Amino acid sequence: MPFMKGRAPIRRTLNYLNAGRLVLKDKIKILSVAYNINGQNNLGAKEFVFWYLPQIQYKNPDVQVATLKNLTPSPFIKCYFEDGRKILVDVDNKSKEEILEHLINTVGKSKDILEQESIAAEKKDNPANFGIGCERPCICEVYGQVPCPGVVPLPKFMRGKFKNATD
Amino acid sequence: MLSQNSLLKRTWPMLVQCAEAHRKPRWLPVAKSKIYRIPKRPVISEDERLELMRLHNNYKTQMRSIRRFYHEEMIKEKSTRESASSEMSQRLEAEEWARCVELNEKWNAQVAVEREERRKLEVAALEEYALKKIEADDIKLKERIAKASEEIKKQKELSSTFITPENLDAAIDHALANPIDYNFAIDLKGNKYEGRDTQIQYTKAKEEKSASATA
Numbered sequence: 001m002p003f004m005k006g007r008a009p010i011r012r013t014l015n016y017l018n019a020g021r022l023v024l025k026d027k028i029k030i031l032s033v034a035y036n037i038n039g040q041n042n043l044g045a046k047e048f049v050f051w052y053l054p055q056i057q058y059k060n061p062d063v064q065v066a067t068l069k070n071l072t073p074s075p076f077i078k079c080y081f082e083d084g085r086k087i088l089v090d091v092d093n094k095s096k097e098e099i100l101e102h103l104i105n106t107v108g109k110s111k112d113i114l115e116q117e118s119i120a121a122e123k124k125d126n127p128a129n130f131g132i133g134c135e136r137p138c139i140c141e142v143y144g145q146v147p148c149p150g151v152v153p154l155p156k157f158m159r160g161k162f163k164n165a166t167d
Numbered sequence: 168m169l170s171q172n173s174l175l176k177r178t179w180p181m182l183v184q185c186a187e188a189h190r191k192p193r194w195l196p197v198a199k200s201k202i203y204r205i206p207k208r209p210v211i212s213e214d215e216r217l218e219l220m221r222l223h224n225n226y227k228t229q230m231r232s233i234r235r236f237y238h239e240e241m242i243k244e245k246s247t248r249e250s251a252s253s254e255m256s257q258r259l260e261a262e263e264w265a266r267c268v269e270l271n272e273k274w275n276a277q278v279a280v281e282r283e284e285r286r287k288l289e290v291a292a293l294e295e296y297a298l299k300k301i302e303a304d305d306i307k308l309k310e311r312i313a314k315a316s317e318e319i320k321k322q323k324e325l326s327s328t329f330i331t332p333e334n335l336d337a338a339i340d341h342a343l344a345n346p347i348d349y350n351f352a353i354d355l356k357g358n359k360y361e362g363r364d365t366q367i368q369y370t371k372a373k374e375e376k377s378a379s380a381t382a
Contacts, residue, residue, distance in 0.1 A: 041282070041285065074282070085264075087267065087268070087271055088271075088275070089271060089274065089275070090274070090275045090278040090279065090282075091278070092278050092281070092282045093278070093281060093282065093285060094278065102270075102271075102274055105267075105270060106267040106270050106271050106274075107267065
């Protein structure tokens with residue numbers, strides 16, 4: 001998709017996607033939204049799909065987000081848990097903000113948990129470390145360090161060939 | 168003898184003595200003199216074979232038991248650790264689940280009530296609309312009937328002047344007696360002179376026109 005094409009391309013910007021507030025609980029595997037395109041009572045669900053579904057999918061990459069368009073008489077959202085439980089949310093005649101608030105309160109992670117998780121994610125090992133699993137795989141990536149001899153040959157005074165020359 | 172390549176590449180092993188005096192480089196094929204040489208299989212006596220097998224079996228069994236022991240111990244430790252923390256977390260989760268379900272049910276009930284009200288309003292509006300439509304249709308139909316009956320009346324009145332087989336001859340006579348000439352001429356001022364043979368007084372018309380203009 002080109003960057004500024006289509007309806008409301010702001011939905012595809014990183015800032016907008018990151019601003020999503022609904023992070024689903026770990027046990028939720030599928031979120032399905034059923035709605036119709038006609039009728040005043042479906043407007044909230046339709047706009048919810050249009051505006052908030054990209055954010056939800058971005059924030060929950062491991063959750064399957066499905067939409068059922070024009071298949072049911074009334075709009076609803078259904079969450080499937082990994083142990084087979086389900087939560088059905090009736091979103092008839094509700095605005096998209098109300099729907100989002102309700103979902104955050106019921107199936108989303110609470111603020112405290114999100115804060116804890118963000119703190120845990122920020123904790124990393126020493127930034128000075130390098131190697132496999134660290135921020136940088138080689139010290140030669142740091143400015144001012146000697147580049148890898150495989151990429152750029154070492155200066156002559158460091159090489160045994162010249163250091164140990166006998167003649 | 169070291170290969171020439173290795174001599175060129177290495178800076179270090181000039182003084183190192185190799186264990187073998189000479190070894191064929193890896194990339195050379197089998198020597199011509201050794202192409203058809205088939206190495207002899209090592210012969211192991213039956214006693215020795217059995218003994219080796221016994222030793223190997225023993226070793227494998229012992230290693231397997233040790234491995235299994237550690238593996239099971241790890242699993243046990245893991246499960247105990249999990250159950251200790253999971254009981255707490257499970258309780259918390261159940262509470263959270265109950266809270267969510269309760270919240271959701273409240274929301275759903277409220278939505279259901281609102282929907283019921285809305286449906287009632289919609290049904291009432293629909294009924295009103297249908298009634299209005301029926302009324303309007305009735306009025307329209309009545310108007311059409313009245314219009315049609317009026318037309319019929321008018322035609323009935325007109326029917327006295329229709330030409331019928333009885334008065335056909337009279338009508339023909341009348342038409343022959345009163346011929347109508349539809350021809351006409353128009354002068355430059357747009358005056359219409361009906362009839363093919365009508366005489367036109369030019370001068371008189373001109374005088375009249377000029378007199379009216381001066382007046």
